[in-house]
Amino acid sequence: MNSKQIKYTVGQLSKLSNVSVRTLHFYDEKNLLKAKRDNNGYRFYSAYDAALLQQIIIYREMDMSLTDIAATINAGNFDLISALQKQRRLLIERRKTTNVMIKRIEVSIMMAKGEENFDVILKGLPQAKVDEWKSEIKHGENGEEVFEAYGKISxxxxxxxxxxxxxxxxxxxxxxxxxxxxxxxxxxxxxxxxxxxxxxxxxxxxxxxxxxxxxxxxxxxxxxxxxxxxxxxxxxxxxxxxxxxxxxxxxxxxxxxxxxxxxxxx
Structure with a gap:
């Protein structure tokens, strides 16, 4: 069976795309993603519809209004494949940026935990001294690495x-x-x-x-x-x-x- 012959019920497409049945019905009412009818009158969606739904999801995550999305995908020059390829490139770039941000956050968490561990190790010594040492380490050449290392200890x-x-x-x-x-x-x-x-x-x-x-x-x-x-x-x-x-x-x-x-x- 080729992709053009694939058919999804409303429930199947809902599970596949993680979009609620209620939302699919709403998109149908708004002529954003129209369901088709088989010979028995049951609603179904094609593989093209499933791909188009992914594009709609992406546009929604970009905070586009339903009106703007409808105008875009219903335009005569709309090319679903090109649109998806473009969005794929954008998402890959976004993923790279997100990964960098996640790494920075992980390092920050590790450093904060490292400072806590440093306090534990030196508990009992004058707190003014401990604060002074931490400040000196932070401003040192390898300060980030020092506290990140301490943060690895449970x-x-x-x-x-x-x-x-x-x-x-x-x-x-x-x-x-x-x-x-x-x-x-x-x-x-x-x-x-x-x-x-x-x-x-x-x-x-x-x-x-x-x-x-x-x-x-x-x-x-x-x-x-x-x-x-x-x-x-x-x-x-x-x-x-x-x-x-x-x-x-x-x-x-x-x-x-x-x-x-x-x-x-x-």
């Missing part, structure tokens, strides 16, 4: 991480007076390394684990990051330098040439 995960980080920090502050090569300090660095890997797996796409080069780079950047340093220093004076020195020692003496025995611990 509510349960961020509270679990907060608990583990607080517990680790309290214990670590008791050994910061020791040399960074002390085995007790290095045990803390191993714990910190595992937590770092866990966090990055949640926040970085295609993250394969913090190898030696990655950890060294992270430490170098951390030393220069005024927010990161200030967070450590807010917990305890001198903590930032001790931590990065100790983590560098861990990288050089435990992780280097032995990555396979550490990365899998995540």
């Amino acid at each position: 509510n349960d995960e961020i509270h679990d991480y907060k608990h583990d980080a607080d517990e680790w920090t309290q214990r670590y502050m008791e050994v910061t007076h020791l040399p960074v090569d002390d085995e007790r300090v290095q045990a803390f660095m191993k714990e910190a390394y595992i937590m770092l890997n866990s966090m990055l797996y949640k926040t970085m796409d295609d993250f394969k684990g913090a190898n030696y080069e990655f950890l060294k780079m992270t430490n170098t950047e951390g030393r220069k990051d005024t927010v990161v340093v200030d967070i450590y220093e807010t917990y305890q004076k001198g903590m930032a330098k001790h931590y990065f020195d100790a983590m560098d020692y861990f990288a050089e003496n435990s992780l280097k040439d032995n990555e396979e025995n550490y990365i899998h611990l995540t």
Whole structure:
């Protein structure tokens, strides 16, 4: 059966087009989309009518009045195929624009959630400091990426991480007076390394684990990051330098040439 022979009842066309039967009857009354009659007097629509209905739907979504739509499709030079092709091109362009807008909204949602997670992580520290750090991150070169990354962590995960980080920090502050090569300090660095890997797996796409080069780079950047340093220093004076020195020692003496025995611990 070719397309010219296809027939739709009012109910079938209603389901196919997601247009109510009442609306189809209204379009019929307004001579916008006239139903045909078979030999038994039953209403039906052709495949052409179904295509024409799609064009009417598009015009309605463009806020065209029924009068203008009727004048357009009933004009002697109206070409349904050309009209549909044109609308298809316009809709594809609109879809591209819509997708970009959706992506921006998704990023904004993720960033807002990231800020909330950032607040959770630093809960207990002076709020004025937290607000200052957030402002500094926002105005930084990678501010959007930072909060977007934090936004990927679920509510349960961020509270679990907060608990583990607080517990680790309290214990670590008791050994910061020791040399960074002390085995007790290095045990803390191993714990910190595992937590770092866990966090990055949640926040970085295609993250394969913090190898030696990655950890060294992270430490170098951390030393220069005024927010990161200030967070450590807010917990305890001198903590930032001790931590990065100790983590560098861990990288050089435990992780280097032995990555396979550490990365899998995540």
